[in-house]
Amino acid sequence: MLDEYKAALRLGQREYRARVARGQSPYLAVLDDVLMNVNIVAQEDLGLVNIPAESIVGTKTSGRHTAFASNFMPLLGPDTEFASKWANLCEAHISEGIHTPVVAFEFLNRFYIQEGNKRVSVLKYFGAASIPGTVTRMVPARSDSLENRIYYEFLDFYKLSQLNIVDFSRPGSFAKLQKLVCKATGEAWTDEDRKNFKSLYTMFRQQFEALGGGQLPLTTGDALLVYLSVYRYSDACKATPAQLKEQLEKLWDEITVLTQPQAVELMLDPPSAREPLLKLNVRIPRLSELKVFFLHEHDAKTSAWVRAHQEACEVLEKEFQDRVIFSTREDANSFVNAEQVLEEVAHDGADLVFTSSIRLHTACLKVAAQHPKTKILNCSLNTPHPLVRTYFPRTYEATYLLGMLAGIASPTDTVGYVGTNPIYGVPAAINAFAQGLRAVRPRGKILLRWACLPDPEYPLDFSDRPDITVFYARDSREAPDTFRDYGLCQRQPTGLLRPLGLPVWRWDIFYREIIRSVLNGTWDSEASGRAINYWWGMKSGAVELSYNAELGGGTLQLLDLMEKQLQEGMLHIFPAESFAQDHQLHSPAGSAYTPKELMLMDWLDECVEGSLPAYDALSAKTRFLVDINGLEIIKQTPGSPAEG
Numbered sequence: 001m002l003d004e005y006k007a008a009l010r011l012g013q014r015e016y017r018a019r020v021a022r023g024q025s026p027y028l029a030v031l032d033d034v035l036m037n038v039n040i041v042a043q044e045d046l047g048l049v050n051i052p053a054e055s056i057v058g059t060k061t062s063g064r065h066t067a068f069a070s071n072f073m074p075l076l077g078p079d080t081e082f083a084s085k086w087a088n089l090c091e092a093h094i095s096e097g098i099h100t101p102v103v104a105f106e107f108l109n110r111f112y113i114q115e116g117n118k119r120v121s122v123l124k125y126f127g128a129a130s131i132p133g134t135v136t137r138m139v140p141a142r143s144d145s146l147e148n149r150i151y152y153e154f155l156d157f158y159k160l161s162q163l164n165i166v167d168f169s170r171p172g173s174f175a176k177l178q179k180l181v182c183k184a185t186g187e188a189w190t191d192e193d194r195k196n197f198k199s200l201y202t203m204f205r206q207q208f209e210a211l212g213g214g215q216l217p218l219t220t221g222d223a224l225l226v227y228l229s230v231y232r233y234s235d236a237c238k239a240t241p242a243q244l245k246e247q248l249e250k251l252w253d254e255i256t257v258l259t260q261p262q263a264v265e266l267m268l269d270p271p272s273a274r275e276p277l278l279k280l281n282v283r284i285p286r287l288s289e290l291k292v293f294f295l296h297e298h299d300a301k302t303s304a305w306v307r308a309h310q311e312a313c314e315v316l317e318k319e320f321q322d323r324v325i326f327s328t329r330e331d332a333n334s335f336v337n338a339e340q341v342l343e344e345v346a347h348d349g350a351d352l353v354f355t356s357s358i359r360l361h362t363a364c365l366k367v368a369a370q371h372p373k374t375k376i377l378n379c380s381l382n383t384p385h386p387l388v389r390t391y392f393p394r395t396y397e398a399t400y401l402l403g404m405l406a407g408i409a410s411p412t413d414t415v416g417y418v419g420t421n422p423i424y425g426v427p428a429a430i431n432a433f434a435q436g437l438r439a440v441r442p443r444g445k446i447l448l449r450w451a452c453l454p455d456p457e458y459p460l461d462f463s464d465r466p467d468i469t470v471f472y473a474r475d476s477r478e479a480p481d482t483f484r485d486y487g488l489c490q491r492q493p494t495g496l497l498r499p500l501g502l503p504v505w506r507w508d509i510f511y512r513e514i515i516r517s518v519l520n521g522t523w524d525s526e527a528s529g530r531a532i533n534y535w536w537g538m539k540s541g542a543v544e545l546s547y548n549a550e551l552g553g554g555t556l557q558l559l560d561l562m563e564k565q566l567q568e569g570m571l572h573i574f575p576a577e578s579f580a581q582d583h584q585l586h587s588p589a590g591s592a593y594t595p596k597e598l599m600l601m602d603w604l605d606e607c608v609e610g611s612l613p614a615y616d617a618l619s620a621k622t623r624f625l626v627d628i629n630g631l632e633i634i635k636q637t638p639g640s641p642a643e644g
Contacts, residue, residue: 001087001088001090001091001094002078002083002087004087004090004125005074005078005083005086005087005090006078007125008073008074008086008121008125009073009074009075009076009077009078009083011069011071011073011125012068012069012071012073012074012075013069013075015069015070015071015073016069016070016075019069019070024070025070026069026070027065027066027068027069027070028057028058028059028065028068028069028070028072028117029057029058029059029065029070029112030058030059030060030061030062030065030112031058031059031060031061031105031107031112031138032060032061032062033062034058034107034112035107035138038140039140039141040138040139040140040141041139041140041141042137042139043136043137043138043139044136044137044139045135045136045137046106046134046135046136046137047134047135048101048132048133048134048135049132049133049134049135049164050130050131050132051102051104051111051130051131051132051133051135051164052129052130052164052165053120053123053124053128053129053130053131055109055110055111055164055167056072056104056110056111056112056113056120056124056131057070057110057111057112058110058112058113059112059113059114059117060104060105060112060113060114061114064117067082067117068117068121071124072117072120072121072124073121073124073125074086074121082118085118086118086121086122089118089119089122090122090125093122093123093126098119098122098123099132100116100119101116101132101133101134102114102115102116102119102120102131102132102133102134103115103116103133103134104116104133104134104135104136105135105136105137105138106135106136106137106138106164107137107138107140108140108147108148108151109151109154109164109167111133111135113133116133119131129202130165139155146171149171150168150169150170150171150173150174153171153172153173153174153175154174156174157174157175157177157178160178160183160186160187160188160189161178161188161189161193161194161197162189162194163189163194163197163198165198165201166201166219166220166221166224167219167220167221168219168221168222168225169218169219169222170222171632172632172635173221173222173225175635176225176627176635177221177224177225177228179627180225180228180229180233181193181197181228181233182233182234185615185616196237199237200233200236200237201220201224203239203241203244204220204223204224204227204236204244204248205220206241207241207244207245207248208220208223208224208248210245211245211248211249211252213255216255216256216259217259218255218258218259222255222258223248223255223258226251226254226255226258227247227248227251227255229362229365229385230247230251230254230362230365230366230369231247231366247369250369250370250372251369251387253386253387254369254385254386254387257384257385257386257530257531258384260530264382264383264384264530264531264533264596265530265531265532265533266533266535266595266596266599267526267532267533267534267535267536268394268535268536268537268540268595269536269539269540270509270513270534270536270540270542289351290323290324290325290351290352290515290518290519291324291325291327291348291349291350291351291352292316292324292325292326292327292350292351292352292353292354292511292515293326293327293328293329293345293350293352293353293354294309294310294313294326294327294328294329294353294354294355294356295328295329295332295338295341295342295345295353295354295355295356295360296309296310296328296329296330296331296332296355296356296357297331297332297333297334297338297356297357297359297360298330298331298357299330299331300330305356306330306356308505308507309354309356309379309507310328311507311508312506312507312508312510312511313326313328313508313511315508315512316508316511316512316515319512320515323519324515324519327345327350329341329345332355332357332360332363334357334359334360334362334363334624338360338363339363339366339367342355342363342364342367342376343367343370343371345374346367346370346371346374347371350374351374351375351518352374352375352377352514352515352518353374353375353376353377354377354379354511354514355376355377355378355379356379357378357379358378358379358380358423358625358628358629359621359624359625359628360378361378361380361383361388361390361628361629362628364376364377364378364387364388365385365387365388368385368387368388369387372387375389375518375523376388376389377389377390377391377514378390378391379391379392380392380423380628380629381423381424381425381533381535381599381629382424382425382533382599382600382629383531383533383628383629384531385531386530386531386532389531389532389533389534390531390532390533390534391510391514391533391534391535391536392425392533392534392535393503393505393506393535393536393537393542393543394425394535394536394537394538394542394543395425395426395428395429395503395543396425396428396429396431396432396573396598397432397537397538397543397566397573398503398538398543398545399429399430399432399433399436399472399503400432400433400435400436400562400566400573401436401501401545401559401562401563401566402433402436402472402487402488402500402501402503402545403432403433403434403435403436403437403438403439403472404436404437404439404440404558404559404562405436405488405500405501405547405551405555405559406433406436406437406470406471406472406488406500407436407437407438407439407440407441407444408440408441408555409470409488409490409500410441410444410469410470410490411469412467412468412469413441413443413444413445414444414445414446414447414465414467414468415437415444415445415446415447415468415470415471415472416446416447416448416449416462416465416468416470416471416472416473417430417433417446417447417448417449417471417472417473417608418448418449418450418451418460418471418472418473418474419448419449419450419451419452419613420450420451420452420474421451421452421622421625421626421630422450422452422612422613422618422626422630422631422634423625423626423629423630423631424599424600424629424630424631425535425598425599426631427601427602427603427604427612427631428598428599428601430446430448430604430605430608431574431578431601431603431604431605431608432573432574433446433472434446434605434607434608435573435574435575435605436573437607438607444607445607445608445609446605446607446608446609446610447462447465447468447609447610448604448608448609448610448611449462449610450613451473452613452618452619452622453613453617453618453619454618454619454620460473461473461491461497462491463491463495469490469491470488470489470490470491470500471488471489471491472487472488472489473487473489474487474503487499487500487501487502487503487546488500488501488502498548499548500547500548500551501545501546501547501548502545502546503543503544503545503546504543504544504545504546505542505543506541506542506543506544507542509536509540509541509542510534510536510542513540514534535595535599537566538563538566538567539566539567545559545563547559572592572593574588574592574593574598576588576591576592578605579605579606580603580604580605580606581603581604581605581606581608581611582606583606584603584606586603602631602632602633612631612633612634613634614634615630615634615635
């Protein structure tokens with residue numbers, strides 16, 4: 001057994017040299033030192049636990065920590081008593097196995113050994129996946145640090161699952177995993193659930209590391225979330241190692257994009273507005289080669305949303321004529337047939353596919369992974385997937401101008417606003433409306449209500465509030481009996497609504513420019529290995545405003561002037577110091593808010609009465625949408641929303 005010790009010693013010496021070369025401590029971490037300035041608020045006896053071997057990182061005290069390298073391999077010479085005891089343990093493990101549990105402490109889901117350091121060393125040497133131990137958990141006080149936030153999410157997840165094998169580097173990941181394995185929020189795991197997940201996770205980790213995942217600055221759990229976003233959990237549990245490896249290879253770009261500092265690249269202008277195509281050295285394919293397919297969740301007869309996209313398609317058919325072949329399919333159900341329809345379209349040789357509903361995004365991902373030659377886009381925002389590009393209008397520019405108009409038209413200081421869904425870009429639109437309102441009415445206030453609640457407690461036309469006669473209500477629910485597309489309107493004494501201004505999303509601009517980028521060969525040059533989100537605004541023509549012709553000339557002149565300043569970049573909608581509810585200060589990282597900061601905005605202006613809706617209060621259809629594209633703060637906040 002001394003030969004085994006010498007082999008382990010070489011591993012320890014190699015790790016020692018590598019750590020020293022990187023300027024890191026070559027020895028085991030010591031928990032007593034780690035906790036020196038940490039406020040521990042609780043200690044929990046976890047009992048006997050199977051500890052993931054890779055999560056055992058140190059010792060409880062400093063007594064023996066220099067006898068091991070940081071990978072728990074020995075550092076003392078082969079002629080020492082330490083080496084003899086290690087060799088005896090090695091022989092015991094080979095002959096009958098090491099069964100005595102170690103004694104350990106857990107802190108931030110990392111484990112530190114109090115009794116049994118040599119046992120851990122021997123078991124790690126032989127590649128044990130887990131080591132039994134009696135564990136005491138040390139719980140730190142809550143803080144705003146990323147590590148602490150993720151750990152408290154882990155604690156909630158552990159109560160349900162009793163699993164400690166998976167790690168994440170991003171907040172919200174444990175809740176996402178709970179959904180992806182088909183468990184409801186707050187639902188406990190069964191023994192069978194744990195067994196199935198451990199089997200899948202072990203196999204996934206092996207294939208992930210075989211492809212070089214261990215060299216990437218992300219966790220196996222991070223990669224697993226990408227995989228389960230594309231492949232169903234039930235199917236993944238049945239996959240063979242070879243099948244899983246093949247699927248993982250197809251998703252490798254999706255996974256490696258997580259290592260980039262900005263996984264999502266926001267393109268704020270059409271390609272032709274950024275660089276003249278004549279200057280690009282590209283091959284121009286035959287124009288008749290392109291097959292473009294549109295897929296909608298509903299039909300144009302009952303959904304104004306689909307109708308607007310179809311009208312854009314009709315414009316394109318006239319413009320491109322025989323150069324592009326257009327096809328359309330309606331009534332694609334994300335749970336029933338959307339994936340099958342997209343598979344058929346890809347097999348039929350579609351070059352470019354536009355899907356007009358966020359709820360179709362998951363189906364897009366699954367098919368895109370199998371058919372990389374088919375370019376698939378989804379009408380949504382901030383989905384970090386290189387396989388599926390997204391497109392959406394910058395709504396906050398339009399709502400800013402409509403907020404100004406609301407302030408001019410309202411006889412009182414309070415106006416109404418009906419939010420659609422708590423997804424990316426919506427808080428920025430609400431807050432921009434607030435900025436526009438306050439620009440002309442400094443004491444103005446907004447009463448916020450939501451169209452995404454199954455049974456709104458208060459009417460969405462604010463008829464219960466006689467002091468509110470002007471409100472913005474672009475309700476994009478697509479069931480035929482609930483669709484409302486008022487825009488900004490004013491309730492007359494008769495109860496009828498007078499339209500004041502309506503934002504118009506020019507989908508034909510999106511489709512025309514994206515199709516041109518494919519025809520002219522610039523599609524691939526835009527990617528740079530990142531996920532592409534086309535987020536176009538008023539300057540591109542993708543967003544327009546239609547005003548009531550009866551508005552006063554001075555009002556229209558003011559709005560036109562402000563729109564021109566927006567397009568020329570002379571007007572910043574959000575000041576450098578913005579205040580959220582409860583007078584909380586929010587400031588951009590630089591002198592002005594970046595597009596990414598606006599997209600990720602998850603707070604409401606202090607003049608807004610109301611709140612973002614809680615996840616559990618949303619309709620089932622909206623919860624599915626939020627799972628795909630919702631604000632992280634919503635996914636982490638169960639309960640009921642406050643009324644405005």
